[in-house]
Amino acid sequence: MSKILFIIDHLGRGGAERITLQLAEYLAKQDHIIYLAVLNGQRNHYHCSPLVHYMDLQIAESFAYGKMWKNKILTLAEQDKISLLLNHNFDLIVTGYNNGHWLSPYLKGNVWHWIHGDLLEVRKFNNRLKQLKEHLRFFKNKRKFSKLFHNRNLITVNRDLENKARAYSNPNSIKTIANGVNIPSKYLNRYPITEKKWDVVFVGRLVPIKQVEHAITAFSMSNTNGKMAIVGDGTERQKLEELTKELKIADRVDFLGWVEEPYTVMLQSKCLMMSSLYEGSPVILAESILLDVPVVTYNSSHGIEDLFCANIIKDILVSKQNIQDLAFSLSKCIQKPYVYPKICKNKVSIKNMADQFISLI
Incomplete structure (x- = not known):
């Protein structure tokens, strides 16, 4: 002790x-x-x-x-x-x-x-x-x-x-x-059987380094007709809401603000998207892995890359700042979600x- x-x-x-x-x-x-x-x-x-x-x-x-x-x-x-x-x-x-x-x-x-x-x-x-x-x-x-x-x-x-x-x-x-991370057991193994309200979710602070505008733009460029959820708040929220209007997708993007435990929203989404300029070892990514929620993200640090196995990296990681590739990977993930191997879950x-x-x- x-x-x-x-x-x-x-x-x-x-x-x-x-x-x-x-x-x-x-x-x-x-x-x-x-x-x-x-x-x-x-x-x-x-x-x-x-x-x-x-x-x-x-x-x-x-x-x-x-x-x-x-x-x-x-x-x-x-x-x-x-x-x-x-x-x-x-x-x-x-x-x-x-x-x-x-x-x-x-x-x-x-x-x-x-x-x-x-x-x-x-x-x-x-x-x-x-x-x-x-x-x-x-x-x-x-x-x-x-x-x-x-x-x-x-x-x-x-x-x-x-x-x-x-x-x-x-x-x-x-x-x-x-x-x-430590996820309450009531949320584990629920992804396959949870009804999906959103095609994609973003979870995090709405601040410049998170580049949420990239996520929104990629969503607008994807071939999905579904909806996007944004969990979080911050200095960029008003700009992001204006962007959804400019892209004519305001009716398909739900700004939910801060949610105490975002796990329910994550499970109700087909995948999670990250678009940060830089990440250390993102908690939301570790949580997504344990919840079985597929992720599409910029390869913005080794802290992201190291959490995955080589056989699924190509489906997850997108070259930094490439919004078009982010949109393509999002469309692919929504149509065919991948499954995390056990070794990924052990890491996080x-x-x-x-x-x-x-x-x-």
């Missing part, structure tokens, strides 16, 4: 927050003593099981939120909170997404920093001024990335992130662990993931 502490910015709606909470709760059910501390809980959406010792450190918003490249220093009172927490003598401490990594100077023991996404991405803009600002942002992030993670122990969720971490931070140790199980975290002790 081990004593483990997870530290994360907050328990918001993102995939990193969901996977941290699922892992904490799973390990607690395996009789490990689990603490989960949020820097600042004002943006919490999810709540912990009573099996997990939850703490809101109530650290200032200037530290808990905001850009990673900004310097973050705890007050003396906040340092005392961390010291008091460390008196529990944890066997493993895992800091998470994203400002929790700034606690590294105040932590001691077996500390690992869990990197969920690409902190060093460079987005492309047609506007030269925006592109210049983007390179400036990258330079700031690169400098802080090196400072934060130099000679530290790192967990990455895919090989791309591992390679970047080695190149920019010279870590002490690094281990890649793909995200695993919460047990497989938890075993690898325990091995860090």
Whole structure:
């Protein structure tokens, strides 16, 4: 039995927050003593099981939120909170997404920093001024990335992130662990017998990096006459609703907003589509595999490719930014859904993931 502490910015709606909470709760059910501390809980959406010792450190918003490249220093009172927490003598401490990594100077023991996404991405803009600002942002992030993670122990969720971490931070140790998920048993093995309301579903934040406009456009280009469901919300929602009107498919696209457990909507869809510019180890993809929901996605990282077997990759992965191929693969998947082999499901199980975290002790 081990004593483990997870530290994360907050328990918001993102995939990193969901996977941290699922892992904490799973390990607690395996009789490990689990603490989960949020820097600042004002943006919490999810709540912990009573099996997990939850703490809101109530650290200032200037530290808990905001850009990673900004310097973050705890007050003396906040340092005392961390010291008091460390008196529990944890066997493993895992800091998470994203400002929790700034606690590294105040932590001691077996500390690992869990990197969920690409902190060093460079987005492309047609506007030269925006592109210049983007390179400036990258330079700031690169400098802080090196400072934060130099000679530290790192967990990455895919090989791309591992390679970047080695190149920019010279870590002490690094281990890649793909995200695993835990689906309630009542949803398992239901895909073949669940009536389908939608041909395709998108699940996620409606923000630029998810490129939901690609998914909508691909749906409009496919030869399906069915409907599309969009589960999620975000800054791009109004633009996306306008796009469906421009494409004359507004009556075939249902914006459902946030859904507590999207599994029912996923099972009621023939397939799920992902169109992100970049993904780390997407939770929704792991959930789709366990639910048997076929996926069509851009091959935007090794974190996606590594979850599949060679014999079905050609049906799933589409070259990045190729909307026409995305539409073609969508049509093919709707007409002839594929089946996941058992090895794919084993890769994304919460047990497989938890075993690898325990091995860090």
